[in-house]
Amino acid sequence: PIDPNEQRVRGEIKFPRNQAKIDPYDPSTFGYTELGTIVGAHGVKGELKISATTDFAKERLCEKAVRHLKAPYRRAPRRVTLLSGRHRMKDEYLIILQGVLNRDQALELRGSTLYAREEERPELAQDEYLVKDLVGLDAFIDEGWRKSDGEDIGGELAGKVTGIVLGSEMSAVQGIGQDLLELSCPRAPDAPLQ
Numbered sequence: 001p002i003d004p005n006e007q008r009v010r011g012e013i014k015f016p017r018n019q020a021k022i023d024p025y026d027p028s029t030f031g032y033t034e035l036g037t038i039v040g041a042h043g044v045k046g047e048l049k050i051s052a053t054t055d056f057a058k059e060r061l062c063e064k065a066v067r068h069l070k071a072p073y074r075r076a077p078r079r080v081t082l083l084s085g086r087h088r089m090k091d092e093y094l095i096i097l098q099g100v101l102n103r104d105q106a107l108e109l110r111g112s113t114l115y116a117r118e119e120e121r122p123e124l125a126q127d128e129y130l131v132k133d134l135v136g137l138d139a140f141i142d143e144g145w146r147k148s149d150g151e152d153i154g155g156e157l158a159g160k161v162t163g164i165v166l167g168s169e170m171s172a173v174q175g176i177g178q179d180l181l182e183l184s185c186p187r188a189p190d191a192p193l194q
Helices: 058-063 103-108
Strands: 032-042 046-051 065-070 080-088 092-098 113-117 138-140 155-166 180-184
Touching: 032 058, 032 092, 046 058, 058 080, 058 092, 092 138
Parallel strands: none
Antiparallel strands: 032 046, 032 113, 046 092, 065 080, 065 113, 080 092, 138 155, 155 180
16 A cells, blocks of 8 residues: 655655756656646545546556656655556546555545656657747747738747646636747837737
């Protein structure tokens, strides 16, 4: 069984060079990618219901792999083995972790967050990107855009990508919103675009 009091091996995690950006309570700032949150037990044999937060849930939650589990009362995730998983409905998956053998052990993990290491990235198609790949890049205005006075501004720097606003965060109706880039602009715009 998973022991919440288990001693960890020190020095196993490699931290980013810019230590000022590390939040000790947020593993995504020191090399982990969140996969989902355990919302409860399923059945009596230790299966866990997990609400997926990754776009690659099938690849990351349904195949045997080493994953990392952070309990709500812990700072850093600990290594666990994901034995198997399957899709249940919408963003919910059922997973089996090594050492979780019954419903009571599964219920103890409710509220825990499952992570993968950043170096365990999924295979991407040529036109697919992860959000963290886009953050920090320059964004340029598309060709053909003009200021109200008619000046062509196509190809000019619009700003640096600071994040992504998901369409699902802007609209309660599924599929209506589009994902948008969040930019920090190098200068305030002096005229509206047409």
